Amino acid sequence: MNRRITLILFLIFAALVFLAWSLRGETGRQVGPGAPTATPGPMWGVDGKAVTKVEVAGGSNHYILSLVAGKWQVDNQPANDQVAGIVERVSSPTVLRALPNDRDPKTYGFASPTLTVTFSVSDTAHTLLVGDTLPTSKTDRYVMIQGGTSIFSVGGADLTTLTDWLTAPPLAPTATPPPTAEGGTPGTAEAGTMAPGTPEAGTPEAGTPEAGTPEAGTVAPPEPGTAAPATSGAVTALPPPAATLDSAAPTATE
Numbered sequence: 001m002n003r004r005i006t007l008i009l010f011l012i013f014a015a016l017v018f019l020a021w022s023l024r025g026e027t028g029r030q031v032g033p034g035a036p037t038a039t040p041g042p043m044w045g046v047d048g049k050a051v052t053k054v055e056v057a058g059g060s061n062h063y064i065l066s067l068v069a070g071k072w073q074v075d076n077q078p079a080n081d082q083v084a085g086i087v088e089r090v091s092s093p094t095v096l097r098a099l100p101n102d103r104d105p106k107t108y109g110f111a112s113p114t115l116t117v118t119f120s121v122s123d124t125a126h127t128l129l130v131g132d133t134l135p136t137s138k139t140d141r142y143v144m145i146q147g148g149t150s151i152f153s154v155g156g157a158d159l160t161t162l163t164d165w166l167t168a169p170p171l172a173p174t175a176t177p178p179p180t181a182e183g184g185t186p187g188t189a190e191a192g193t194m195a196p197g198t199p200e201a202g203t204p205e206a207g208t209p210e211a212g213t214p215e216a217g218t219v220a221p222p223e224p225g226t227a228a229p230a231t232s233g234a235v236t237a238l239p240p241p242a243a244t245l246d247s248a249a250p251t252a253t254e
Helices: 001-024 083-090 155-165
Strands: 053-058 061-066 071-075 097-098 116-120 124-133 139-147 151-154
Touching: 071 083, 083 155, 116 155
Parallel strands: none
Antiparallel strands: 053 061, 053 116, 061 071, 097 151, 116 124, 124 139, 139 151
């Protein structure tokens, strides 16, 4: 009996040694719930640097980003410097996970996509459908390639920016207009220049008596040999004129 037990234990030990030897080159892997998924590959083969036009539609709004003479425009108007980087990143998004192909797209917001983004490369269009946000994130989104069956979860910060541009287009800032005059303020008269309606030096203002003209209520003195004009109030008697001797009158004789 003891020999039989000893033989069984020996066989078990031998089997464990053989198993350990056969697995000597294997690397450890975590399995079960919570195990990391394999790093997903690129979602598609679109080169972000080769994109020349992006059409974005969401709800009732839409806009077009186009590359003209090496500069980006939004709806045929100059765009700001942020557009180039956004287009390159959003056309080649960072894939977080590829969901199994048996998932229903309607469950992830693709019955009515939030955004439809079409990238043009050498006259070939590639359309990306943007669905709901992930339950564990406020920005990361579910996306699908139009006509495909796979659902991907991607970083969604740049997709949020595309959504914001539906109501606030990324226009280039306008230049500040130059001042109207150096060191001056419009509407201010220059030094030495009379303002309109200002009398020149030596010219009496309107309603001001000229030099030599008596002011109102002042009586000018009469000229010699001229009777003074009558004035209201007390009358001042003038002295009688001095008697003059007529050279032709006869003189009294003694």
